[in-house]
Amino acid sequence: MEISRARCLLLLILSFCFLSCALAKSPRPISDVEIRQKKNECYADIESGLWGWQCKSSAIAKENCALRCLSPVCYELIYESDPLEEGEKDLIRSQEYKYCMYKSSIGESLEGVRGSF
Numbered sequence: 001m002e003i004s005r006a007r008c009l010l011l012l013i014l015s016f017c018f019l020s021c022a023l024a025k026s027p028r029p030i031s032d033v034e035i036r037q038k039k040n041e042c043y044a045d046i047e048s049g050l051w052g053w054q055c056k057s058s059a060i061a062k063e064n065c066a067l068r069c070l071s072p073v074c075y076e077l078i079y080e081s082d083p084l085e086e087g088e089k090d091l092i093r094s095q096e097y098k099y100c101m102y103k104s105s106i107g108e109s110l111e112g113v114r115g116s117f
Helices: 001-026 030-048 060-069 072-080 090-103
Strands: none
Touching: 030 060, 030 072, 072 090
16 A cells, blocks of 8 residues: 555656646747847846946946846857947847747757857
8 A cells, every 4th residue: 555655656746747847848939029028127127226337337238238137048158258349239149149038938958059040
């Protein structure tokens, strides 16, 4: 009798693990509207001082902080080693960052995101 209880408990735990893994992946990717909305929330946090004075020191500092706020993992992958500089418009890295957010939002691996465009 004790063995069957242990088996039931083990099955219950395994079922919970599989269910939580399945639920971790979103059924749909993040939309452009959701990205803009979240980025605006990041800008508001930066303006309120939540991210410190260095994030308000210039427009490009604010943009780098907003990108980090929006997706720390994607910022680290795409921009951390070479942050945006004043006047820089890097369309390739911008697309990689967006692709990273897309993959991250549906729980996919971020391997191969950098250098994909």
